[in-house]
Amino acid sequence: MIIESLKENEIPVIAELEKTCFSKPWSEESIRSSFNSPSCGFYTAKLENIVGYIGISIAADEGYILNVAVFPEHRGNGIGRALVNFLIDKYKESLSFLTLEVRPSNTAAVNLYSSLGFEKVGERPSYYSNPTENALLLTKYFNSDKEI
Ligand SMILES: CC(C)(COP(=O)(O)OP(=O)(O)OC[C@H]1O[C@@H](n2cnc3c(N)ncnc32)[C@H](O)[C@@H]1OP(=O)(O)O)[C@@H](O)C(=O)NCCC(=O)NCCS
Numbered sequence: 001m002i003i004e005s006l007k008e009n010e011i012p013v014i015a016e017l018e019k020t021c022f023s024k025p026w027s028e029e030s031i032r033s034s035f036n037s038p039s040c041g042f043y044t045a046k047l048e049n050i051v052g053y054i055g056i057s058i059a060a061d062e063g064y065i066l067n068v069a070v071f072p073e074h075r076g077n078g079i080g081r082a083l084v085n086f087l088i089d090k091y092k093e094s095l096s097f098l099t100l101e102v103r104p105s106n107t108a109a110v111n112l113y114s115s116l117g118f119e120k121v122g123e124r125p126s127y128y129s130n131p132t133e134n135a136l137l138l139t140k141y142f143n144s145d146k147e148i
Pocket of ligand 1: 021067068069070071074075076077078079080081082100101102103106107108109111112113115
C-alpha cells in the first residue's frame with residue numbers, strides 16, 4: 001500500500017467513498033473547494049485503486065482531521081491506522097496537536113484514535129444530526145509536556 005497526495009482527477013472517488021461511509025457525506029464540490037485551499041491537505045491510501053483517504057485542515061500550529069474513511073471491503077486491514085499514522089509522522093514536528101470530532105457510537109474510529117494516543121478533551125452536545133448525537137473531541141498533543 002502507498003499513501004500519497006490526492007490528485008484533482010481522483011476527487012470523484014473520494015465523493016463516492018464519503019457517500020459509502022457517512023449519513024451526511026461531503027459533496028464533490030465541498031471536497032474540491034477544500035482541495036483547492038492552501039490550508040488543507042488530502043492523502044489517499046492505494047492498493048491498485050484508492051482504498052481510503054484522510055484530510056487535514058491546518059490553522060497556525062493546529063491540525064484538524066477533517067475525515068478518515070476506508071472502503072468497507074478494505075476495513076480491518078490496518079489502512080485507517082496507516083492513514084492516521086501518516087498524518088502524525090508528517091506533522092508531529094510542525095504542529096502542536098492534531099484534533100478531531102467523532103461520534104461516541106463510532107467504536108471503530110474511537111478505538112483507532114485512542115490506540116494512537118488521542119485523548120478526550122471535550123464533548124459537543126448534539127453536534128451531529130441524522131441521528132442526533134454528541135461529538136467527542138479527541139486530541140493528540142505533540143509538545144512534550146502534554147504528550148501522552
Ligand atoms: C474508522 C475506519 C477509518 C477504520 O479504518 P480501518 O482500516 O478499518 O481500521 P484499521 O484496520 O487500521 O484498524 C485500526 C484500529 O481501529 C480499531 N477498529 C477498527 N475497526 C474496528 C471495529 N470494527 N471495531 C472496533 N474497533 C475497530 C481497532 O482499534 C484497530 O486496531 P486493531 O486492529 O489493533 O484492533 C473505518 O472503519 C471507516 O472508514 N469507517 C467509516 C468512516 C468513519 O467513521 N470515519 C471516522 C470519522 S471520524
